[in-house]
Amino acid sequence: MTLVPTIDEIGCAAHGDCVEVAPEVFALNGQVAEVIGAGTDEIILAAAESCPSVAIIVTDSATGEQVYP
């Protein structure tokens, strides 16, 4: 895995879509999602793309580059 997700806690509206797509990576903690584990690059990107608030920022840990959004 090279892609790492971080949650924009201000942007997160706790829809839970990310948790549905990748329950092994994201969980809801009150009114904000948090990263609880690792997942494949594909799963992390799919979860980020599912977020209606575009609150999941995906970074390539190998290059430090932001790949989504």
Ligand code: SF4
């Ligand atoms: S889908 Fe986006 S807004 Fe919804 S809980 Fe996940 S990060 Fe937050």
